[in-house]
Amino acid sequence: MSAPTIYLDHAATTPLLPQAADAMARGFAIWANPSSPHRAGRAARAALEDARARIAAALDWPGEVILTAGASEALAIALGRATVDRRIVSAVEHDAVLRAAPDAAVLPMAGGEPDADALAAALAAPGRAVVAIQHTNSETGTMLLPLLRNATIDRVHAAGGLVLCDASQLGPLRHIPDGVDLAVISGHKIGGPIGIGALLVRDFAMLAPSGGQERGYRQGTENLPGALGLAAALETGADLWATTVEQRQDFKNRLWRSCDVIAPGTQCAHIFALASPRHAANALLIRLDAMGFAVSAGSACSSGSLKPSRVLAGFAIDAGVARRTIRVSLGWSTTPDELDAFADAWQQIHA
Numbered sequence: 001m002s003a004p005t006i007y008l009d010h011a012a013t014t015p016l017l018p019q020a021a022d023a024m025a026r027g028f029a030i031w032a033n034p035s036s037p038h039r040a041g042r043a044a045r046a047a048l049e050d051a052r053a054r055i056a057a058a059l060d061w062p063g064e065v066i067l068t069a070g071a072s073e074a075l076a077i078a079l080g081r082a083t084v085d086r087r088i089v090s091a092v093e094h095d096a097v098l099r100a101a102p103d104a105a106v107l108p109m110a111g112g113e114p115d116a117d118a119l120a121a122a123l124a125a126p127g128r129a130v131v132a133i134q135h136t137n138s139e140t141g142t143m144l145l146p147l148l149r150n151a152t153i154d155r156v157h158a159a160g161g162l163v164l165c166d167a168s169q170l171g172p173l174r175h176i177p178d179g180v181d182l183a184v185i186s187g188h189k190i191g192g193p194i195g196i197g198a199l200l201v202r203d204f205a206m207l208a209p210s211g212g213q214e215r216g217y218r219q220g221t222e223n224l225p226g227a228l229g230l231a232a233a234l235e236t237g238a239d240l241w242a243t244t245v246e247q248r249q250d251f252k253n254r255l256w257r258s259c260d261v262i263a264p265g266t267q268c269a270h271i272f273a274l275a276s277p278r279h280a281a282n283a284l285l286i287r288l289d290a291m292g293f294a295v296s297a298g299s300a301c302s303s304g305s306l307k308p309s310r311v312l313a314g315f316a317i318d319a320g321v322a323r324r325t326i327r328v329s330l331g332w333s334t335t336p337d338e339l340d341a342f343a344d345a346w347q348q349i350h351a
Contacts, residue, residue, distance in 0.1 A: 006338045007294045010189075010331030011138050011169060011271050016229070017191035017240065017332065023232035024193060027225030034222045035213060044224055051227040055198060058234035059176055059185070063202035066214045067227050071168045071186035072096040074199035077218065078130070078164050078182045079104075081208045085127030090114045090134065090144065091314035094166060097132050104132070109314055112142050112265015119152070123159040131156045135167040135177070139311045139327055141271030142264050145177050153179040162206055168197075171270040172238035172332075181206055187226060191240075191332050192233035196226030242335045245269050251330075251339040258350040262325060264315040270330040273312070275321050277350065284326050284349070291345050296327050 007015075027047065032040035034048045052065045068074040079087055079100040087104035089097050091114075098104070105122045107114040114133060123129060133145045133152065145152070145165050156163050157179070167176055168186040176183045180202075187196040201207055204215065212219030243251075248269040252261055255274060262273040276284055281297040288295055297309075312322040328342065 005292050005294050006341055008328045008330065008334065008338070008342060009294050009296050010334065011327065011329035012296060013188045013194065014191055014331035015333050016193060017233050017236050019236050019240075020192050020229040020233040023228040024225040027228040030224060034224055048222055048224050048227055051224070051231040054231040055227075055234055056200075058174060058231065058237070059200070060174075061176060061183075061200050063200060064204055064215070066199040066201060066217050067222060067230075068197045068199055068214075068218060069195055069220070069223070070188075070197040071166070071184050072100075072197075073218075074184040074197050075132075075164075075166065076100040077199055077207070078184065078201075079132065081210065081217075082130040082162055082164070082182065083128075083206055083208060084130045084162060086125065086129040087132070088119070088122045088129050088161075089132040092137055092139075092142075092144075092311045093132055093134055094138060094168070095310075097134075097166060101132070109264070109316065112263075112315070113144060114152070116151075116155075119155065123156065123161060129156075129159070129161040130164050130182070131161055132164040132166065134169075135165050135183075136169040136171065136268050136271065137311065138169050138271065139309060140262055140264060140273045140315060141268045141329075142315070143266050143268050145180070146173075153177070169268075169271065171268055172241050173268075174234060174237045176200065185230075185234075187230040187233065190233050191236065192230040193226050196223055196230045198230065236332075238332075241332045243330065243339065247336050247339065248330060251343060254343045255346060258347050260321070262312070262315075262317060262321070264317075272328045273325050274328060274346070276324045276326070278324070279349065280323055281326050284324075287349060288326075288345065293342055293345060296329075297325070 030044045032044040034044040087101040089104045090107045107118050162181040165180045165183040167183050183200040188194040209216040260275040308322050
């Protein structure tokens with residue numbers, strides 16, 4: 001009998017937290033449409049608004065919360081309907097950002113952050129801009145906006161622009177950087193359900209409405225069970241993580257002995273890009289899968305492509321190194337024993 005799979009691809013999706021599952025079960029019992037005017041509909045609406053308030057409180061968000069079907073839809077709303085003239089994005093944003101803003105000016109990276117001179121030049125062009133800079137990169141774990149928030153956000157605001165933060169990869173963190181105007185979160189990346197996300201908006205005046213539900217900013221029947229599951233997952237936070245920050249850092253340090261841990265800029269403690277000294281990424285994935293480990297070669301939306309990673313190229317990682325790079329990402333259910341098992345297997349492969 002083969003060993004059970006040790007799942008280390010949490011940046012793609014992570015298991016549903018028990019608290020989120022319980023909250024969803026309560027939501028399914030409130031089956032009426034929250035937009036209906038009758039008593040049952042009003043009860044569903046009250047539960048939905050309670051979930052919305054809890055989501056904002058869990059993130060310490062002072063503005064509005066628009067519930068969406070996920071991060072991709074939230075990004076499309078933010079980039080498509082922001083009350084701006086132009087869009088600017090960093091070169092290492094998720095593909096969903098580039099799909100939502102195909103005409104955006106792209107900021108090159110300088111080390112682990114967007115090039116400051118390029119940002120200044122982009123902001124100097126005519127028209128108001130929204131600038132998309134992610135919270136944490138999904139392929140390397142590089143933390144961008146949390147560390148850049150003062151200089152970058154102040155510079156964008158001084159030019160009259162808006163700051164959009166893709167915070168899909170929060171991990172155990174539960175805080176949106178101060179000063180952000182719009183932010184995006186994804187339920188299934190943090191232990192909530194698939195099919196729910198949110199666009200956080202500091203002021204509704206920053207968006208053009210579309211009509212329909214969600215105060216007129218998103219059409220479609222509200223996903224009450226999903227909203228309750230998302231609120232519960234956010235409230236659980238890092239309390240249920242089976243590993244400590246120190247254990248995750250020790251894991252990274254152990255891997256460093258047999259490979260390069262690609263870390264442009266400052267890295268989080270739950271997403272690691274590992275560059276093998278001699279094995280191609282696709283061969284590594286096959287071998288590790290046979291050994292009982294689920295990992296990836298980048299973000300789930302592009303991991304099946306044979307093309308070199310656009311994100312690693314954006315971070316100026318050599319193409320040869322990029323072809324030998326896999327991603328290991330941890331979640332709330334990852335245990336210290338699982339980290340030890342992967343580290344042992346990795347060293348065995350590279351012995």
